[in-house]
Each structure stands twice: as C-alpha cells, then as structure tokens.
Amino acid sequence: MLFSPGIIKNLKVKNRAFMSAASEHKADENGTVSREQIAFYEKFAAGGAGLIISIACNVHSTGKSGPRQASIESDENITGISKLAEALHRHECCAVIQFCHSGRWNARYQASVGRKAVAPSYIPDTSYDQSIMKIAAGPYREITGDEIRDLINHYADGAVRAKESGIDAVQIHAAHDSLLSQFLSPAVNHRTDEWGGTPENRMKLHKSIISAIREKLPDFPVFLKLGIQDGFEGGLTFEEGLEAAAALSRCGFDAIETSQGLSGNSFNDSSLKQGINNAEKEAYYRKFSSALKKVSGIPVILSGGIRSLTMSEDILQKEDADFVSFCRPWICESDFINKWQRGESEKSECTSCNQCVMRTARLGESLRCWLRDPEVGAMPMT
Numbered sequence: 001m002l003f004s005p006g007i008i009k010n011l012k013v014k015n016r017a018f019m020s021a022a023s024e025h026k027a028d029e030n031g032t033v034s035r036e037q038i039a040f041y042e043k044f045a046a047g048g049a050g051l052i053i054s055i056a057c058n059v060h061s062t063g064k065s066g067p068r069q070a071s072i073e074s075d076e077n078i079t080g081i082s083k084l085a086e087a088l089h090r091h092e093c094c095a096v097i098q099f100c101h102s103g104r105w106n107a108r109y110q111a112s113v114g115r116k117a118v119a120p121s122y123i124p125d126t127s128y129d130q131s132i133m134k135i136a137a138g139p140y141r142e143i144t145g146d147e148i149r150d151l152i153n154h155y156a157d158g159a160v161r162a163k164e165s166g167i168d169a170v171q172i173h174a175a176h177d178s179l180l181s182q183f184l185s186p187a188v189n190h191r192t193d194e195w196g197g198t199p200e201n202r203m204k205l206h207k208s209i210i211s212a213i214r215e216k217l218p219d220f221p222v223f224l225k226l227g228i229q230d231g232f233e234g235g236l237t238f239e240e241g242l243e244a245a246a247a248l249s250r251c252g253f254d255a256i257e258t259s260q261g262l263s264g265n266s267f268n269d270s271s272l273k274q275g276i277n278n279a280e281k282e283a284y285y286r287k288f289s290s291a292l293k294k295v296s297g298i299p300v301i302l303s304g305g306i307r308s309l310t311m312s313e314d315i316l317q318k319e320d321a322d323f324v325s326f327c328r329p330w331i332c333e334s335d336f337i338n339k340w341q342r343g344e345s346e347k348s349e350c351t352s353c354n355q356c357v358m359r360t361a362r363l364g365e366s367l368r369c370w371l372r373d374p375e376v377g378a379m380p381m382t
Helices: 035-046 075-089 103-112 132-136 145-164 179-184 204-216 238-248 286-295 309-317 328-332 336-341 355-363
Strands: 006-008 011-013 017-019 051-057 094-099 117-119 140-142 169-174 222-227 255-259 300-303 323-326
Touching: 035 051, 035 075, 051 075, 075 094, 075 145, 094 145, 103 117, 103 140, 103 179, 117 179, 145 169, 145 204, 169 179, 169 204, 179 204, 204 222, 204 238, 222 238, 238 255, 238 286, 255 286, 286 300, 309 323, 323 328
Parallel strands: 017 051, 017 323, 051 094, 094 169, 117 140, 169 222, 222 255, 255 300, 300 323
Antiparallel strands: 006 011
C-alpha cells in the first residue's frame, strides 16, 4: 500500500510516503528560498517521496527562529518558493510548505534582533522552562489580542502567496513547541480572554486561521500538524488533544498529521525520541493516529519513529493512518523509499541520535546527518 496513490482534497499523490517538515536553516539571510534549500529538498523528491512538507517558513517576523529560516511574509518570497515547487514537481512529488510560528521557543533568536518573543501568557518558573527547549530560552511577553488578529491575517496572506507560487498545499504547524501548540496547552496558556481558558477558546486561534484562509482560498488544500498530547505532567492530555483534533477536523482542514505537543525534559518526552532500534519502538504516535481515524472524516498522516517498510505497510493495511511520513530517515538517507520500492527492504539507517536536531537548534547550523558527516564531531545531548 505504501506505493499506491492517494488523494487529499483535490490533490493527487503518487504514493503514501511523505516527508515531514524540518527547520533546516538553509534559506538566504533575507528569508528567500536558496539554491541550497532547493537542492536539499529535490534529492528527497528524486529519492521517492510522494509529498514533501518543506521549509517550515515564518509568516510573521515575531515567529522567526533563526537568520536563515525561510519566510513567506512578503511578495518578494514568491519567486524562490516557485522555484522550489518546480523542482519537486519535476519528480512528480507534491510540494507543500509549512507555516511555522515558534512563539516563545524562538526567544533566543528574537533577543538577538532586539525583540521579545511572544507567547499566549507570561508564566515565570514553569516546568516548561525546564524542558529540552530551554536551549532556546530567553525573554518573552504575552501576545496582545490585536497582535493575534494581525497574525491570523498573515497566515491567510501567506496561503495566497503559496498558491501563487505553484505550491500544492500548506500545512499549519500546531505541534511540538510551536505557538499554536502553546495556545492549545493549559500548561502555558493562562489567558482569561477569548483566546484562553476553555478548550474551545484555546483552539480558537487554530479555527480562526483556517477560517481566514478559507475566505480567500475556498478550495486550496490546507493541512494541520497537531500536537495531541504534551510531554509532561500538567500539560495537554491525550483525551483533550484527541477531542481538539476531532473538532478541528471539521473546521475546514483537509488532512491532519499527528504528533506531540510541548516537549518534556528529555528527548524521549518530545517528538524526537531516541533509540528507535526495534519494531516495538517504531511509530510511537500510532496510538494518536489510530484514535483520530475513528473520529475524523479527513485523511490522517502518521509521523514519528517509523523506520521500516514492514511497519509502514502494517500501519496502512490496518488503517491506523492514510499516509506515513518520515523526517530524520530522509536526512540520513535520501533515497530509502526508492530502495524499498526496488525490493531492498532493510530499515532506514537512521539511528535517531538527534545530532542533526541539536546542531541546528543550538548552533543554527544547516541541517545535515551527523552519521553521514562524522568529522563534525558529536555534541553532548544535555
């Protein structure tokens, strides 16, 4: 089933093997998609990906997390994104871009350009400050209601630019430690206005964004990447996250990629679990996608620790997801899907060491595989 075609809204996909978004820090300094960035993604399209969710771009300057993060905030960004779409389409690969606002997670970078990061609430001394994302800690402030409404318009304008660029769909990032994940989590959203408090209010930003996009683009495919559960006690629970996912699947989104919400204090309490060395540890969010399939009327994409053809097929055959997505395996090995399709069924060589993530997040380095580039030298994981 992995190599069978699929459909999301009006988008035809040649197979069910996707690439999930990554912050690869390969854009030009002004946020324009670079030749390096296009080459980075095109090799995955050539390697067999049916759909690539790329560039994790910012839609507003307050969401930017590094000097080489791609942007879709200006019409000047359209040309570079168009070239990316053309490169992926050459390989019959669908081109999707992710809209990512990092909220308080980007505080260190925002401080470097003279700004405070924004967050749903200002909460000193929370357990979240002790998470693995403390590597990006810094000053932040509560975002205002007017700023929220302005941000919603930026998402809608970004979607219009994406469509003009020839992109096939956009994905709204509301998982991991993104701003939308922060809004959904009761651990860090302590607002008492229309954007906080009840679960309904905490997902109002998600609903407002898709509503604003639909006003301008009724038929353009829009995906949601949603954090179903936080990685620490007192955060978003599985039951709350599943209820939110079910509600959001009825609001105009065309597919949901399931993942984790806010990170805990180790990699294994985050979306980047380590040591995926046997079948029991693979597909660690299968519980999320399986449950969502039962309550959602839209396609479900499962990512998180999938390393083998056997596991991919089992997920699809048992209808625990409609599509499967990979990220670290692509970074390690750009043609593993083609190998699988040729009958070479060995699992991905990715060891889930997370050096790729740490070097990008801590040092702002361009994303690459440490396993394939050992002379770089390993970073400590604490």
